[in-house]
Amino acid sequence: MADSGRDETAEERADRKWGDLLQELRVAQTGVQILFGFLLAVVFQQRFTSLSSTDRTIYVVTVVLGAATTGALIGPVSLHRMLAGRRLKPQTVTWASRLTVVGLVLLLCTMASSLLLILRVALHSALAPWLVAGVVCWIVCCWFVLPAVAHRHYRDREPSDQ
Template identity: 80%
Template sequence: MAGGTGPARKRTRAHGRDETEEERADRLWAELLQELRVAQTGVQILFGFLLTVVFQQRFVELSTTDRNIYVVTVVLGAATTGALIGPVSFHRLLTGRRLKPQTVQWASRLTVLGLVLLLCTMAAALLLILRVATDDTWAVWLVAGIVVWFVVCWFVLPAWTLHSEATGPPPEK
């Protein structure tokens, strides 16, 4: 319906942009794809590395606890990969059905879930590596510190920015 007046054709000035709901969805989708490219590359490298660990000679020397941590880490890595590749599948299966805004919303949710799973994967991988490289006490504290750092960088700073923008001074008249 080119030139129609339905909800998708209605122009809005949300967030300082003059765009339709569909144009906004297209822009947000393009931005999300760029973000996913960065995250997927790191996850694929980490997951590929994790898959090779079991074939190393020293793997048989790991304690039962370390082997269990390894299994959890590999499962988390697989779940992370699924969540971060999920938006591509979501988009592909819904393309042409006029559901772009909903697709972007669900893809964004999958991406946030992927980031949470990536945080867990990184923590588990670090725990395994640091348990082998140091004593157990140091490993736990180092991993806890890194998890806090990731949470601050990935979630707290964006939330703080949103909060400060929402509660900032009123615009001048």
């Protein structure tokens, strides 16, 4: 087909893309489930009661973000299951891919919020937000800017140049 440089039908392309997406989701889902599990356990620690109201608010926001992230990154599995057998595989892949990107953005927010809470408690200084901002910038570059630059650089090249 013209858009992939492969000789495959739309259904074959959807199957391939679905397999690729599942591999990507396995990595993201595992990470977010571990992070979310740790977040859920924090409230049961003795030191939790000594957190400031600001830190408790950050914690609540972080847990809500973690739950939303989990939902978004597990969502493609549910989407696929609910639409399986209805001859909507290409559309399912498109929507699942979009939901995965939303999940990655939410994961970035969850990680930033978690890091802010941890660094505020550990450092007790104004340095914490700056460190979080630096890490967020790094992740944005790795997850979003680099792929966008690569896409822009290679989109107009002939397949033999890749």
